Amino acid sequence: MASERKATADPARSLALLWRTREPTSRSAGPALSVDRIVRVAIDIADAEGLDALTMRRVGEALGVGTMSVYTYVPGKAELVAVMIDTAYGEMPRPVVEGDWRTRLERIARDNLALYQRHPWMLRAETTRPVLGPHLMAKYDYELGAIVDIGLTDVEVDAVLTLVLGHVKSAARAASEVVDLERETGMTDGQWWQSHAPWLETFLKPGAYPTASRVGTAAGQQHGAAYGPEYAFEFGLQRVLDGIAVVVAERAASR
Amino acid sequence: MASERKATADPARSLALLWRTREPTSRSAGPALSVDRIVRVAIDIADAEGLDALTMRRVGEALGVGTMSVYTYVPGKAELVAVMIDTAYGEMPRPVVEGDWRTRLERIARDNLALYQRHPWMLRAETTRPVLGPHLMAKYDYELGAIVDIGLTDVEVDAVLTLVLGHVKSAARAASEVVDLERETGMTDGQWWQSHAPWLETFLKPGAYPTASRVGTAAGQQHGAAYGPEYAFEFGLQRVLDGIAVVVAERAASR
DNA sequence: GGCGCGGTCGTACGGCGTACGGCCTCGTTG
DNA sequence: CAACGAGGCCGTACGCCGTACGACCGCGCC
Numbered sequence: 001m002a003s004e005r006k007a008t009a010d011p012a013r014s015l016a017l018l019w020r021t022r023e024p025t026s027r028s029a030g031p032a033l034s035v036d037r038i039v040r041v042a043i044d045i046a047d048a049e050g051l052d053a054l055t056m057r058r059v060g061e062a063l064g065v066g067t068m069s070v071y072t073y074v075p076g077k078a079e080l081v082a083v084m085i086d087t088a089y090g091e092m093p094r095p096v097v098e099g100d101w102r103t104r105l106e107r108i109a110r111d112n113l114a115l116y117q118r119h120p121w122m123l124r125a126e127t128t129r130p131v132l133g134p135h136l137m138a139k140y141d142y143e144l145g146a147i148v149d150i151g152l153t154d155v156e157v158d159a160v161l162t163l164v165l166g167h168v169k170s171a172a173r174a175a176s177e178v179v180d181l182e183r184e185t186g187m188t189d190g191q192w193w194q195s196h197a198p199w200l201e202t203f204l205k206p207g208a209y210p211t212a213s214r215v216g217t218a219a220g221q222q223h224g225a226a227y228g229p230e231y232a233f234e235f236g237l238q239r240v241l242d243g244i245a246v247v248v249a250e251r252a253a254s255r
Numbered sequence: 256m257a258s259e260r261k262a263t264a265d266p267a268r269s270l271a272l273l274w275r276t277r278e279p280t281s282r283s284a285g286p287a288l289s290v291d292r293i294v295r296v297a298i299d300i301a302d303a304e305g306l307d308a309l310t311m312r313r314v315g316e317a318l319g320v321g322t323m324s325v326y327t328y329v330p331g332k333a334e335l336v337a338v339m340i341d342t343a344y345g346e347m348p349r350p351v352v353e354g355d356w357r358t359r360l361e362r363i364a365r366d367n368l369a370l371y372q373r374h375p376w377m378l379r380a381e382t383t384r385p386v387l388g389p390h391l392m393a394k395y396d397y398e399l400g401a402i403v404d405i406g407l408t409d410v411e412v413d414a415v416l417t418l419v420l421g422h423v424k425s426a427a428r429a430a431s432e433v434v435d436l437e438r439e440t441g442m443t444d445g446q447w448w449q450s451h452a453p454w455l456e457t458f459l460k461p462g463a464y465p466t467a468s469r470v471g472t473a474a475g476q477q478h479g480a481a482y483g484p485e486y487a488f489e490f491g492l493q494r495v496l497d498g499i500a501v502v503v504a505e506r507a508a509s510r
Numbered sequence: 511g512g513c514g515c516g517g518t519c520g521t522a523c524g525g526c527g528t529a530c531g532g533c534c535t536c537g538t539t540g
Numbered sequence: 541c542a543a544c545g546a547g548g549c550c551g552t553a554c555g556c557c558g559t560a561c562g563a564c565c566g567c568g569c570c
Contacts, residue, residue, distance in 0.1 A: 066550040141467035154473035166425030212396035218409035243498030321519040
């Protein structure tokens, strides 16, 4: 924990890193390392083994250099993670989507979900202030552009995007937890519940929590597991879009 | 980092802790410590100084005992945090609310927001599987009970609750980040932006990201800060409830 | 009266992020 | 062409963290 907490005392240093303001070295043979190389292996490590496996020693090792060499290019781990995040945003597609706003917004939601599925560490890393890098800016600009013309105020458009992206992140986090748990315990979600259920029943007085038991059982049977993250994502997304459609329609009617 | 990752190999041990299955000691003078005392000071520390300040040494210190004494009552830090979470859920109100489902659900959302505001560390701790303690079960049962009768299937009711709680958590997290940043930098949100803006403009080519700039400026002026977490919460909540109302109405009509 | 056991906790280990200072290499300069 | 200095590299060390281990100690029980 704790790694992303630091508030990065010097804004200039962090921003310069994000925006890659750096005069190229005059040396003939360029240096062995670069911010890009570091970020690339760091993302690979985090993708494959999670944020906990991402240590500065590990990054140095993967690059074949000493641990402290990494610090020549990156002020600290928090800043490295920030650049990783901005880089990941950079790989998102930004197609021009045909169709109405709902189609476009739904597409944005699915693209963001896919991003989190490819880089689950982002769900645990983005705990501080947004990163303010070029790729995040481009993403924000693109996503706003898809819905600026739906008849809401600028402030409302911003809130609509925040709402949708928040839902995606919630759902992605839930899905990611299921995956994590399977990797760590070697059990599927269903197996995990089967192993815990007998113990739980030991403590539960029969008849306590009647609604929770009934609904929990129903959900478990429906999804073939205790929790269905895909269903939660789809159901929630459609509800959110329905809710947005209500204001959009209201606004169109009163014009 | 890393603290909540461990999958707690032994379910019986964790569950026994959560449900406080423990024969009272036969000793005349009870022991100096107890799970409850430990949990209480741990929550106080986390409330006051955040999850990062919560270390096992710190807990022992606050209790006036050696660090390792804490381990007599709690298998490890991850389990301690789990009990803290379940305990926090236990303090939530569970009133019988008059009115329609929307009133009840809105109340649930606000109560959950208040919980996260009182215990912001929960937003960073709940990264693993739900805790399965008695208070979480009671909370789940109560919240489901408020909406079981709205004419949806059990599975849908579960998804509705997940959606609303997910929105609350997203909004609470965003609000908490603003507060954190103010505490760490001693700047308000507005001041922080003012100190970063000149640097950012150095890198930005004029005319790049036109939509983002316009919307960002509008949002900033509206909220008197770069980001308005309260507005985002309210706007999103109404959209989500509107969206739920759409399915509820559909279902009522087709019956 | 002796024993055992539960509570207490000092010490130590392996891991983390990273400050510091030395070294080595190479383009630049007199 | 030789001396210099800056920039890249990195070994060592420090102060944190969670926690394994084993010793001590005082009480209830046979």
